[in-house]
Amino acid sequence: MSSARMSEWTRCSSELLAKLISQFCTENLLQPVDNRLDLGPVSYTFAATRGAFGSWRVAPDSVRRTTAGILGNDESEVATDPVQFLVDAADVLGLDGSTVAGYVAELASTLAADVRMASTAVPRSELLDRHHSRLEGHLTGHPLLVANKGRLGFSADDSLRYAPEARTPLRLVWLAVRRGLAEFRGTPDLSEHSVVGRELGPDALEAFRGQLVDPASYVWLPCHPWQLDHVVRTQWARELANGEIVVLGEGPDDYLPTQSIRTMVNISQPLRYQVKLPLKILNTSVYRGIPEHCTLAAPMITQWLRGLWYRDEILGRLGTELLGEVASVTVRHPQLSSAPGIPYQWTETLGCIWRDPLDPRLHPNETAWALAAVLHTTPEGPLVEALIDKSGAAPREWISHLLSALLRPLLHLMHHYGITVNPHGENLAVVCGPEGLPARIVIKDLVDDINISTTPILARGPEPDSHTRVLPRKPWPILRQYLVDALLLGVLNPLADLLEETNLLDPETFWALTRGEIDLYTQTHPEYAGRLAATALTAETFTQYPLNAYRLTLGYTDLATRPPIPSTGRIPNPLSAVEPLPPLRPW
Incomplete structure (x- = not known):
């Protein structure tokens, strides 16, 4: 392996290890003390900051692994290997051998894909001009799931041929x-x-x-x-x-x-x-x-x-x-x-x-991209920074328009109809007007991700599945959780971190703008006061549904159905105490 290739591998491996520790600590799978994890004969130390919702952000170059040397002295070295970390932590996590092996396979596949993406990365300026269908192959995957490119069943050749980052056209x-x-x-x-x-x-x-x-x-x-x-x-x-x-x-x-x-x-x-x-x-x-x-x-x-x-x-x-x-x-x-x-x-x-295809829905001079694009980073910096620069707007103005485009229709769907989608970075696309400001959204992936309230809602009329139920019925607090987990935790929280790291916008302003959208909807629609109280988007805490723990808890045994993700406690809500900032776009 060339020195350049090895350097790329080490960087990607170090970033994946930092994400692994960050997410395991965020989900309380591991509980560090003074940024130190004691895993029996091995310990890890790292530099980290805390974000909203109780999240951890571990600095990739800061992780060190310490073991007892043969002479009784401690030996410490820079750690970059997520697989070694998982093996070290297996006993503390309570994982059996088959789960360790299965998750190692997913980690290894994810790392290999990350390295392929890094080796074929294009300049940020080029991504701005990519059609939404071709931008998809440059995006780096789920921000919270660590092994987000596990793809167990694909061979190495399959990944080179069929994975999004291969960017290779295929025929059906x-x-x-x-x-x-x-x-x-x-x-x-x-x-x-x-x-x-x-x-x-x-x-x-x-x-x-x-x-x-x-x-x-x-x-x-x-x-x-x-x-x-x-x-x-x-x-x-x-x-x-x-x-x-x-x-x-x-x-x-x-x-x-x-x-x-x-x-x-x-x-x-x-x-x-x-x-x-x-x-x-x-x-x-x-x-x-x-x-x-x-x-x-x-x-x-x-x-x-x-x-x-x-x-x-x-x-x-x-x-x-x-x-x-x-x-x-x-x-x-x-x-x-x-x-x-x-x-x-x-x-x-x-x-x-x-x-339905997306392109016929676009007006002249509009552009569209998957919401996940706002979390994408390049060697030149985050893509969202380039999107903001292209519009000529100040970061606060651009983000305010993004939040308006996202939250207004989602809040309306949930509170007027008792309907929620799963608004993560893949399922939503953002449409920008000719000036480059986010203007509206596109929603897809419906039948597998639509949920409706157990409370009957006159506005939505009779549901079409009254004979054979395919639309899951959920109480308001659970209905809310799709917005919380997919959008607030899965997109907006990592976006707030990214904006802070690049000095584009501080987290308090970000969450104040988000709260401003919720308050505006509440003030504009007093007739839904009861439903808004039930969804409680500005409550002090939310229920935690840990995505990574789900896989580790299930293991790799075949199951007849997809079981639900179990809850594991509460997480603090940054929208609870922040002073709202009014949106820049009128209702």
Whole structure:
């Protein structure tokens, strides 16, 4: 390994170790005393600061590992290895051997991906001009999950070919699946033939039809090439042999994966649909299949939400966009789907969801980027600094506009309709106007992340799943938690830290502007006083749901369902005591 490559590896490894210690301490998995962790025969010391919500920020170059030397003296050295730290901490964390090994594999995969990204990083100025579909491959992943690129199931070659940071276009393979085994569903305005025809075009459509004796007796759907090779050709070998599944061939368009890996954006024909496909890999805590209830319900949920959306004056005025999941194909395994207790990774292997594209929603001279972009850092500095500079606005003004664009529609959805989405950095996109200021947001990933209040809400009308429940019902404090965990903790808190580190905006001002948005909504909508009291976004504390502890607690045993994340106490809320600052954008 060259000295430059080794230096890059050491830097990325040191940063991952600092993130590991930071998050484990934030989640109270480890409890340092005077910035020191005693792990039996080994101890670690580090420099750290505390952020909002009880979070820790460990300085990457400050970590040292101390062990007892053979002569009884302590031996201390600079520590950069997250794998060694996890092994050292395993007993204190109460981890068994299989959990240690599984998490080490995820850490190692994440580190390798981080190094690949560092070695192919482009200047910050170039990222500003990237189309949103091509920017995705430069973003560094979940800010709180340490092993955020675990991807267990991918080989090294697979990662080089199919991971977002590979930035390599791929073509989807189309399958024909016998009706009865497969089922198409779409919104009322879409037929099966219109979706397939739109996605393939006349030439590919005709070529594929020529391979089938009776094309109408099959449902057609795209499949990820990795899934075809690793799952379909093995798990579905009988159906391939007897003609119930036919491999038609590659589609005509190039796609790029988003940060979620399994969602593909068409870069040949940007007006065609995005496609969400199952991948039988373990990544960010769960296997990335698509549950049957999601494919079946997606168009129905989209149609229901569209009805609310298009009638809503506030969402219309805010310009908030909804990328509907407009069509789907469900393929049930003929044996496993009806057998009890089958781990979900084996029953979610075939199917797809087609989602509206983003580009047609943009007005002239507007730009869009995934919300996660505000947390991205480059050797020249954070991307958010360049976004602010490009607009010509002061940092406080730009951030105030960002908070307005994010919070107003999300607060309205939650309190007017009793609906919450999962507003993390992948699921929201920010649209900037011609002047470069954040103006509005785009919401996606609906059916798997929509929750509604257990309290009936007249404004949302009858839910579309009254016969077969797919929309989780949650009490107000739990409904609130999606906004708290995904947006406040998952995006805004690390953004506040980043702005402080670069002297763009101090945390008190940041949280005061955030509180100002909540107070403005409260003052503007006194009719929701009871609901606002129940969500209590300015309460002294919130419930803690530790994402990293979830994986360590579950281990790597196959499970029939995705279990919920257990709560582990309370965390302080920075919005509780801060003096609000009025938003710069009027309501």
